[in-house]
Amino acid sequence: MAEHFGYDIDRRYLPVLLPFLVRPSKDGVTLTDDGSFVATFGFLQVVTPLDNVAGAHLTRGYRWWTAVGARMSRADDGLTFGTNAQAGVCVHFVQKVPSRLRRSGHSALTVTVADLQGLLAALGGDDDEADPPSP
Numbered sequence: 762m763a764e765h766f767g768y769d770i771d772r773r774y775l776p777v778l779l780p781f782l783v784r785p786s787k788d789g790v791t792l793t794d795d796g797s798f799v800a801t802f803g804f805l806q807v808v809t810p811l812d813n814v815a816g817a818h819l820t821r822g823y824r825w826w827t828a829v830g831a832r833m834s835r836a837d838d839g840l841t842f843g844t845n846a847q848a849g850v851c852v853h854f855v856q857k858v859p860s861r862l863r864r865s866g867h868s869a870l871t872v873t874v875a876d877l878q879g880l881l882a883a884l885g886g887d888d889d890e891a892d893p894p895s896p
Contacts, residue, residue: 764883766790769875771845774829778844781805781831790872792883798852800872802842805831807858807870815853817886819877823847828873833862839869849873850880 767789770778782803791799798814800807825846832841840860843849849871857866874880881887 764792766874766880768844809858817852817884821848840867841871844873
């Protein structure tokens with residue numbers, strides 16, 4: 762059975778999210794029955810087989826201006842689908858996954874879902890915050 766993890770949306774940032782056409786009732790991360798990882802953020806999406814997920818970990822304490830919206834990292838090729846500045850799950854990929862923002866792909870995606878622990882558990886991730894905030 763597919764599992765869906767909706768975003769934890771901080772309503773103060775809705776004006777930043779509106780241009781992306783984020784749909785609070787539909788967007789988020791879905792782990793499909795056929796073994797796919799699908800993250801949607803309005804008109805943006807990242808899709809890859811679950812076998813391509815190398816791991817995941819929690820990140821916290823972002824600066825809102827670097828965390829909210831769809832953002833590419835200045836430090837690496839990571840991507841963020843952010844809806845709050847509190848916490849998210851950074852998902853690492855074995856092979857880079859393309860998006861509309863970078864066709865050459867992303868090695869990681871940070872998502873600010875409401876059920877952080879649930880997504881971590883589903884991906885076999887680590888709840889220790891090993892890395893500094895990525896968004």
